[in-house]
Amino acid sequence: MxxxxxxxxxxxxxxxxxxxxxxxxxxxxxxxxxxxxxxxxxxxxxxxxxxxxxxxxxxxxxxxxxxxxxxxxxxxxxxxxxxxxxxxxxxxxxxxxxxxxxxxxxxxxxxxxxxxxxxxxxxxxxxxxxxxxxxxxxxxxxxKGLIARSPYVSMPDSVEFVKDKSYLGGLNPLTKLGKKRTLNTIEVAYVYHGIEANVTGLQMITGFAQCANNSEVQNFFSKGAELSKSVIKEMSETFLEDGIQIPVTSGGHATRSTVAPFSDKVMMYCTSLFCSFSMGGNAVGSAFSLRNDLAAKMSIFTKDIFEYAHEGAKIMIRNEWMEEPPQMEERKDIIKK
Known part of the structure; x- marks a missing residue:
């Protein structure tokens, strides 16, 4: 052996x-x-x-x-x-x-x-x-005081069980099922995590947009910045509806520099990696969110991010920046030969 x-x-x-x-x-x-x-x-x-x-x-x-x-x-x-x-x-x-x-x-x-x-x-x-x-x-x-923590909450003094299916509601405000309950702490955790990750991602991609050499890539990064802003806005509004304070970080920002420290190739790959991470995070957040409107929002975010990532993949292919992973054998071609 x-x-x-x-x-x-x-x-x-x-x-x-x-x-x-x-x-x-x-x-x-x-x-x-x-x-x-x-x-x-x-x-x-x-x-x-x-x-x-x-x-x-x-x-x-x-x-x-x-x-x-x-x-x-x-x-x-x-x-x-x-x-x-x-x-x-x-x-x-x-x-x-x-x-x-x-x-x-x-x-x-x-x-x-x-x-x-x-x-x-x-x-x-x-x-x-x-x-x-x-x-x-x-x-x-x-x-350094450069990062905010997620919102604080009063500690529970008893254990409760869900007694009504309205606990899952949130999509239709005109029905009992649509009445939105206050977010639970698990949902707050995933919503806040989405805000925090997108704030850092927004600063990253703003810098990328400023310095990208390829105009198509530059436009792609600018589009990504707008997508991050929309996610941050939607998730922040979810907090505000329940009167939950939105912690704001004072750290990290892009300077005025327009000179690229990284190749367009590496910036595109980094953005692709962040998109994959964001889709995974939204999928987990959706799975653990029991309020229907949250799951729906995260599903829409996932769809938008997937389409954005797919657009990026096509740009990478056109510019020959996407290295191909090792492939399985093409058995049909081998048999023909």
Missing amino acids: PEKPAITSSELGILWLTYQEKTMILRMLEYFIEKADDDKAKKIMDDLYSELDNYVDKITDIFKSEGAAIPIGYTSKDVNKDVPKLYDNGFDIMFVRLLKEISMGLHTLNINMAYREDIVLILKDLTSITQATYNSCTQYLIE
């Missing part, structure tokens, strides 16, 4: 996806580290860079040992550190925090599709690194 079994198609796919994501993050970290003006923020990003770079090498070694082509991913050609700051006021750590939130979700899914011990250990280690970095970013932002 061989010392290690050959990697499966699932393992090849998740390693390929991880390579793409990590090489993108490394390029972005290179720029943010260069422009960091806070020693603590720089250390968080330096430490993350060193650890991720090591695991990109490990994944590369697996590709080599298996005789698989090494993906291109994102290289030094995709970053220019010698340009003015595109973001300021703690955006770098806000951005890294959101990236790590995405990574946590990806690693959790991927580890369930891996079988070989060395690959499972890589994903386990990356999960640990991601969780530690996410916490460091969160505590940094709280310490």
Whole structure:
């Protein structure tokens, strides 16, 4: 028996996806580290860079040992550190925090599709690194007063059970079923999370729109900024209807710079990754929201984001920026030959 079994198609796919994501993050970290003006923020990003770079090498070694082509991913050609700051006021750590939130979700899914011990250990280690970095970013932002917390609530003094199906209502205000009850704390959590993620995403994509070199890409980013604004507005109104305060962060914003630190290719991929994360978040939020109007809103957001992401994919294909994942064998073609 061989010392290690050959990697499966699932393992090849998740390693390929991880390579793409990590090489993108490394390029972005290179720029943010260069422009960091806070020693603590720089250390968080330096430490993350060193650890991720090591695991990109490990994944590369697996590709080599298996005789698989090494993906291109994102290289030094995709970053220019010698340009003015595109973001300021703690955006770098806000951005890294959101990236790590995405990574946590990806690693959790991927580890369930891996079988070989060395690959499972890589994903386990990356999960640990991601969780530690996410916490460091969160505590940094709280310490600097750059992030708001979700709304507070009075603690429950008794346990209640749902007694009427009107608990699920909210779509039709003219009927009993349509009468909206106050949001429960689970729903508040998902609505607030959507606002928080879209605020950071809005700042990111606004900066991308300012500096994109391709006019079609620039228009695409501007459209994305408007989509983020609409999501923030709709979710904020849901809070206001119940008299819930909307915490507002004072951190992170795009500067006036119009010089691109990143290639259009890497900015498009980053936006695609954020869209996938947003669709997943809305799907989970919809599943755990018991008020019908919330589930409906999140479903509409998911549809709009999917259509936007699909438009982005077509732009990437036209410009030959979309690297193709490893494909299964075309059995019909092999048989014909």
